[in-house]
Amino acid sequence: MRKLFFILSLLLAAYLVVVALYFPQKEEAPICRKVDIHLNSDEKSKSLISKEQILQEINEIDSVPIGRIVTSYNTNRVEHALQSKNALVSECNLFFRPNGTLSVRVNTQYPLFLLQTNQEAYFITAKLRAIPTTRANAMVIPLPLVYGAIEYPPTAHNRTKALFEAVVYVLAHPKWGVYFSDFYVDNTQNLFLSGAVAGFVVEIGRDWTKIATQLNELDLFLSRVEPKMGCNAFSKLSLIVPGRIIATPRQMEQSTHSSESISSTDQDKQEERAE
Incomplete structure (x- = not known):
C-alpha cells in the first residue's frame, strides 16, 4: 500500500511539473500606468507649448491612455494625429516602456x-x-x-x-x-x-x-x-x-x-x- 501511495505521489509530482512547464498560466495584459512627456524645444518654443497641452491633445485624440491595455493603444495613430493637430509639433514619437509608462518624445518648431x-x-x-x-x-x-x-x-x-x-x-x-x-x-x-x-x-x-x-x-x-x-x-x-x-x-x-x-x-x- 505504501509502495502504491509512493508511486501515485511521484506521478502527481511529475504531472504538476509537466503542467508548470508546458501549460504556463496566462499573464495579465500590461496596463498603461503613467505618461511621461519630454519636449525637445528651445527657450522660445517653451513659451508657446507645454507638457500639459500635449497631454490634453493626446487625451482628445484617443481618450486617456492611463488604465488602458497597452496592446489596445495605437501609438502610430496618435503620433500622426498629434502632428496634424498641433502645428508647433515638428516630430513626435510614442512608445511603451516595460513598466507600462507611455513615453512621449516631442520635437517642436518655433513660428517663422x-x-x-x-x-x-x-x-x-x-x-x-x-x-x-x-x-x-x-x-x-x-x-x-x-x-x-x-x-x-x-x-x-x-x-x-x-x-x-x-x-x-x-x-x-x-x-x-x-x-x-x-x-x-x-x-x-x-x-x-x-x-x-x-x-x-x-x-x-x-x-x-x-x-x-x-x-x-x-x-x-x-x-x-x-x-x-x-x-x-x-x-x-x-x-x-x-x-x-x-x-x-x-x-x-x-x-x-x-x-x-x-x-x-x-x-x-x-x-x-x-x-
Whole structure:
C-alpha cells in the first residue's frame, strides 16, 4: 500500500511539473500606468507649448491612455494625429516602456512670423502652417510681423500664398532677414518692407514674384550710396519700376515731400551729389 501511495505521489509530482512547464498560466495584459512627456524645444518654443497641452491633445485624440491595455493603444495613430493637430509639433514619437509608462518624445518648431489680418492673428511656421492665437499672446513673442489687407487662409483665388513665399524668402536671406521685420500690405495690395535695422521703408509693389531681383537692385544701390550718405539718408525706397529705384531723401520728405528717381545707371551721379 505504501509502495502504491509512493508511486501515485511521484506521478502527481511529475504531472504538476509537466503542467508548470508546458501549460504556463496566462499573464495579465500590461496596463498603461503613467505618461511621461519630454519636449525637445528651445527657450522660445517653451513659451508657446507645454507638457500639459500635449497631454490634453493626446487625451482628445484617443481618450486617456492611463488604465488602458497597452496592446489596445495605437501609438502610430496618435503620433500622426498629434502632428496634424498641433502645428508647433515638428516630430513626435510614442512608445511603451516595460513598466507600462507611455513615453512621449516631442520635437517642436518655433513660428517663422506673426500674421495679423483684420479679424484674427496666427503664428505661421516655416512650413506655412498656421497656429491661431490671440492678439494679446501674439504681442508677447518677438516675431516678424505680416499685416494689412491679407486674406486668410491662402486659396487659389487670393494672393496670400505668394505673399508668404515672398516673406519666407526675405526672412531666410542672410542680409534682408536682419534688415526687415515688418511686412505691410495696403488696400491696393502694395507690399511694403520696413524694420528697425533698415531705418527706411521699401515699396515692393503688387508683383511679389520678382522680390529677389528687386532686392538685388536694392543691394547694389545701398552698397554705392550708404558709404557716402549713411543708412538713414532715405525714408523710402520704391522698387516698383524695374531697373530703377525711386528714393525719397529724409530731409526732402520733411520739407517738400517730393522724391527723386535713381536708376541703376544713375547711381554714380547720386554718389557725386552725396560728395
